[in-house]
Amino acid sequence: MAKPLEEVLSHPVHTATAPRKRFWLLDYLSTVDHKKIGLMYALIGVFYLIVGGIEALLMRVQLFSPNNHFVSYPLFNQLFTMHGTNMIFFAAMPLIFGLMNLVVPLQIGARDVAFPFMNAVSLWFTFVGALLVNISWFFGDAPSAGWFAYAPIGLNQFNPGHGMDFFIVGLQIAGFGSLMGAINFIATILNMRAPGMTLLRMPLFTWTSLVASGLILFAFPPLTVGLFLYMFDRLFGGHFFDAAMGGNPVLWSHLFWIFGHPEVYIVALPAFGVISEVVATFSRKRIFGYTSMVFATVLIGFIGFMVWVHHMFTVGFGAMADSIFAIATMLIGIPTGIKVFNWLFTMWGGQIRFKTPMMFALGFLPTFVLGGITGVMLSAAPADYQYHGSYFVVAHFHYVLIGGVVFGFFAGLYYWFPKVTGRLMHEGLGHLNFWFMFIGFHLTFFPMHFAGLYGMPRRVPTYNAGVGLEIWNQLSTIGAFVMAVSIVLFAMNVAYAFIRGEKAGNDPWDARTLEWTLPSPVPEYNFAQTPLVRGLDPLWMAKEEGKTTVTPAEPPGPIHMPSNSYLPMVMAVGLFIAGLAAIYHRLFFIVLGLEVIALAMFYHSLNDDEGYHVLPEERALAKGEGA
Amino acid sequence: MRPKHRIGLLLTTAVLLLGLTGCQRADMSVLDPAGPVAKMQLSIIMLSVYIMSGIFVVAMGILLYVLIRYRSRRGQNQPPKQVEGNNVLEAIWTIIPVILLAILAVPTVTTAFALDAKPTGSNVLNVKVKASQFWWQFEYPDLGIVTAQELHIPTGTKVNLQLETTDVMHSFWVPRLAGKTDLIPGRTNTMWIQADQPGEFQGKCAEYCGPSHGVMDFLVVAEDPRQFQAWTDRMKHPQVQPAGDAAVEGEKLFAQNCASCHSVAGTNFKGALGPNLTGFADRIKVAGVLENTDENVRRWISDPAAVKPGTKMPKVPLNEQQISAVAAFLRDLK
Ligand SMILES: [Cu+2]
Numbered sequence: 001m002a003k004p005l006e007e008v009l010s011h012p013v014h015t016a017t018a019p020r021k022r023f024w025l026l027d028y029l030s031t032v033d034h035k036k037i038g039l040m041y042a043l044i045g046v047f048y049l050i051v052g053g054i055e056a057l058l059m060r061v062q063l064f065s066p067n068n069h070f071v072s073y074p075l076f077n078q079l080f081t082m083h084g085t086n087m088i089f090f091a092a093m094p095l096i097f098g099l100m101n102l103v104v105p106l107q108i109g110a111r112d113v114a115f116p117f118m119n120a121v122s123l124w125f126t127f128v129g130a131l132l133v134n135i136s137w138f139f140g141d142a143p144s145a146g147w148f149a150y151a152p153i154g155l156n157q158f159n160p161g162h163g164m165d166f167f168i169v170g171l172q173i174a175g176f177g178s179l180m181g182a183i184n185f186i187a188t189i190l191n192m193r194a195p196g197m198t199l200l201r202m203p204l205f206t207w208t209s210l211v212a213s214g215l216i217l218f219a220f221p222p223l224t225v226g227l228f229l230y231m232f233d234r235l236f237g238g239h240f241f242d243a244a245m246g247g248n249p250v251l252w253s254h255l256f257w258i259f260g261h262p263e264v265y266i267v268a269l270p271a272f273g274v275i276s277e278v279v280a281t282f283s284r285k286r287i288f289g290y291t292s293m294v295f296a297t298v299l300i301g302f303i304g305f306m307v308w309v310h311h312m313f314t315v316g317f318g319a320m321a322d323s324i325f326a327i328a329t330m331l332i333g334i335p336t337g338i339k340v341f342n343w344l345f346t347m348w349g350g351q352i353r354f355k356t357p358m359m360f361a362l363g364f365l366p367t368f369v370l371g372g373i374t375g376v377m378l379s380a381a382p383a384d385y386q387y388h389g390s391y392f393v394v395a396h397f398h399y400v401l402i403g404g405v406v407f408g409f410f411a412g413l414y415y416w417f418p419k420v421t422g423r424l425m426h427e428g429l430g431h432l433n434f435w436f437m438f439i440g441f442h443l444t445f446f447p448m449h450f451a452g453l454y455g456m457p458r459r460v461p462t463y464n465a466g467v468g469l470e471i472w473n474q475l476s477t478i479g480a481f482v483m484a485v486s487i488v489l490f491a492m493n494v495a496y497a498f499i500r501g502e503k504a505g506n507d508p509w510d511a512r513t514l515e516w517t518l519p520s521p522v523p524e525y526n527f528a529q530t531p532l533v534r535g536l537d538p539l540w541m542a543k544e545e546g547k548t549t550v551t552p553a554e555p556p557g558p559i560h561m562p563s564n565s566y567l568p569m570v571m572a573v574g575l576f577i578a579g580l581a582a583i584y585h586r587l588f589f590i591v592l593g594l595e596v597i598a599l600a601m602f603y604h605s606l607n608d609d610e611g612y613h614v615l616p617e618e619r620a621l622a623k624g625e626g627a
Numbered sequence: 628m629r630p631k632h633r634i635g636l637l638l639t640t641a642v643l644l645l646g647l648t649g650c651q652r653a654d655m656s657v658l659d660p661a662g663p664v665a666k667m668q669l670s671i672i673m674l675s676v677y678i679m680s681g682i683f684v685v686a687m688g689i690l691l692y693v694l695i696r697y698r699s700r701r702g703q704n705q706p707p708k709q710v711e712g713n714n715v716l717e718a719i720w721t722i723i724p725v726i727l728l729a730i731l732a733v734p735t736v737t738t739a740f741a742l743d744a745k746p747t748g749s750n751v752l753n754v755k756v757k758a759s760q761f762w763w764q765f766e767y768p769d770l771g772i773v774t775a776q777e778l779h780i781p782t783g784t785k786v787n788l789q790l791e792t793t794d795v796m797h798s799f800w801v802p803r804l805a806g807k808t809d810l811i812p813g814r815t816n817t818m819w820i821q822a823d824q825p826g827e828f829q830g831k832c833a834e835y836c837g838p839s840h841g842v843m844d845f846l847v848v849a850e851d852p853r854q855f856q857a858w859t860d861r862m863k864h865p866q867v868q869p870a871g872d873a874a875v876e877g878e879k880l881f882a883q884n885c886a887s888c889h890s891v892a893g894t895n896f897k898g899a900l901g902p903n904l905t906g907f908a909d910r911i912k913v914a915g916v917l918e919n920t921d922e923n924v925r926r927w928i929s930d931p932a933a934v935k936p937g938t939k940m941p942k943v944p945l946n947e948q949q950i951s952a953v954a955a956f957l958r959d960l961k
Contacts (some may be wrong), residue, residue, distance in 0.1 A: 385806025455655025
């Protein structure tokens with residue numbers, strides 16, 4: 001409930017009006033607005049997508065022919081380690097958090113996330129975590145134990161440089177950011193929905209974001225614990241994973257995959273959510289089987305925690321364990337299949353419009369289905385003894401992660417771009433972007449199935465000549481460059497949109513959910529009046545009744561807004577200093593860094609800043625309607 | 628508008644699927660098994676391929692149909708009928724996959740148990756496999772033989788492998804004979820293999836293990852039992868007398884520079900840090916990767932890290948003539 005105006009104006013510490021405008025850069029650095037934070041997350045994600053992509057291209061050049069010496073073996077190992085780490089932790093995760101930030105509050109009719117300040121902290125932790133891992137290149141050596149950093153190859157004895165320390169500390173910091181982000185979104189989605197939006201009226205993107213956040217909540221702590229143990233082993237002479245000293249390297253493998261398998265769903269589920277939104281909108285139809293979609297999502301999240309051992313079938317746990325985890329893994333195929341058929345039948349009977357977001361969603365379908373198919377194939381443990389650790393697995397998870405997450409993310413990006421920027425991207429360029437990515441993708445990764453079946457292990461800088469591996473590798477390398485072109489096309493399209501893009505208007509796609517009732521770009525307070533929700537797809541319902549927008553649930557009133565703050569960034573800088581100091585055993589700087597964080601938190605607790613209010617008159621002014 | 632492209636894609640897929648049926652050299656191919664273990668594994672692979680391609684074809688058939696039939700057309704100014712769902716359809720695509728997965732699950736479980744059962748009996752050969760950063764040792768405890776890089780086995784015989792590592796994780800993989808088993812510090816794993824026909828089967832390390840993981844190769848040499856017997860006899864009573872001046876000189880240099888790491892049966896060279904070199908002249912490969920030619924032996928000795936970065940074998944300070952002498956000595960280890 002908004003406070004009456006008199007009370008607001010009489011409150012002593014309030015500035016009743018918005019603070020003066022800051023320079024845009026300073027505004028972004030200190031923002032607590034979910035839309036700006038989302039944009040920065042997306043920028044981080046795209047940046048590391050490009051970094052990881054360049055790393056991938058270098059590897060593909062090396063593998064173009066057998067016994068190639070384009071890069072040295074040790075450099076190759078750093079490349080695949082950094083490629084995996086960047087893509088999973090610093091591309092996929094920020095992209096997903098970016099979309100969640102940009103869209104979830106708008107979809108549920110909220111004015112921001114539950115904890116805007118903490119949201120900014122999450123962003124900055126992710127930023128410095130990613131930075132810390134990647135600057136290792138400039139401090140001597142990048143990590144080289146693979147993105148799952150198995151012990152003991154990642155321990156000091158076999159990895160004496162500092163690269164792995166950067167990896168551990170950086171991931172730990174980024175992990176804190178993700179955990180806080182997840183808590184924030186759970187709180188937001190559960191508490192801040194507009195009146196009338198029951199759980200079973202939430203858009204599917206919001207649902208998948210909720211489930212993904214729940215997965216983060218339970219999956220990241222094992223990683224955090226594992227990384228702490230790793231840190232003790234590497235930095236403080238511990239022996240948790242050192243078999244020679246009575247430790248157990250498999251313990252790390254377990255902890256990692258208890259996190260690592262759900263992680264796949266953490267990034268994939270929100271992408272499924274995007275697909276649900278896009279397919280429904282561009283078929284002009286309600287999503288088919290909404291309730292079963294929700295239950296399938298929850299079920300995938302739940303079973304996702306019971307299958308991690310399928311990453312370790314070759315560890316030798318015996319037939320019983322392998323069988324149990326094989327069957328559990330197969331079970332995931334069922335809710336996933338339900339989703340696929342629901343998408344297909346959403347289009348059935350619809351009026352399909354082939355706009356760019358829909359193209360990516362349509363590209364997603366066959367690609368992701370193939371990834372699911374190889375997933376079921378991999379789940380059959382005895383067959384997996386053959387696939388495991390080979391290029392077949394590389395093919396499989398790129399089908400899931402690119403076919404699922406990247407295609408899903410691009411669908412979402414093209415879909416919500418006009419909402420965020422107020423501009424439309426170019427359709428022709430968008431289609432070209434899609435076709436290059438789609439064809440490049442399959443050209444890169446389809447042949448890898450065969451490379452794997454013809455005996456090529458993953459993570460090898462060279463391969464045996466004359467045993468039928470050359471052709472698959474050459475196709476892959478060519479495909480990788482085609483994909484690179486698609487990213488350039490995408491960048492061109494963004495530039496086009498900013499320079500000459502058409503004005504989008506509130507609802508460029510004839511869409512269904514609340515965010516499309518808002519002006520594009522969305523004002524800082526999102527909803528001038530909180531909307532009243534009477535069913536799934538509130539905007540569509542309103543349109544069916546011949547209205548152009550959703551009925552508000554409250555009269556116009558002053559809107560409470562949180563103030564900007566540099567503290568989240570300051571805290572992250574403190575953590576960065578402490579992390580870097582821990583790597584080099586500089587106690588003084590560790591304490592200094594932690595002190596910065598403590599002081600920032602102290603200041604934030606004591607600082608009685610209750611934000612400010614945007615008044616209805618000002619909103620009218622901003623809209624140009626006159627006071 | 629797009630269906631044409633999709634048909635093209637399906638065609639390419641079909642062409643690539645032909646890859647499954649061969650027409651490629653397949654020395655390391657999972658699809659060309661040479662023993663019962665790999666055959667059982669392939670049968671699960673093929674079963675899952677059949678089931679899953681069925682699902683793929685159905686799903687993509689529906690997709691294609693929908694894209695053609697329900698694309699938006701001019702003059703559609705009424706939105707389509709909004710459908711909430713359909714319980715019968717939803718039940719169908721829940722139950723059919725359950726049945727298909729059950730069909731896959733049963734042989735999955737039975738095969739897992741069949742592979743896990745340790746072979747017993749008098750006809751079983753026992754081999755201890757020991758992996759170290761970037762080489763493989765094979766010890767035959769019942770025969771008193773130790774060798775490296777090449778695992779000799781008799782055809783038609785079950786071979787029990789006991790797998791251990793001395794440093795990091797590795798994984799033992801011979802695609803044509805059997806899938807992988809990891810070698811893990813602090814654990815002893817087991818698996819069994821059998822070759823039905825004679826031949827050389829390429830093996831690879833399949834768990835990332837350091838700079839030279841990609842060239843941590845080995846061979847399984849399957850011979851008919853009589854030839855295998857002959858091999859074991861040679862290994863038990865090797866000929867170690869150097870012939871010729873160079874080889875005699877080489878033996879001396881070997882004693883000074885190499886014997887701390889390498890042992891040779893029938894001599895007092897007892898180093899244990901590197902591969903056992905008994906019968907080295909009969910090996911097919913040097914260090915598992917180079918053809919065993921005189922030139923390659925010299926190349927290896929003169930700079931091991933150029934072949935395998937990160938290897939524990941140092942560059943021993945010998946001049947060219949001395950290296951040739953050592954190589955000549957190794958030539959005589961039959
Ligand atoms: Cu290895």
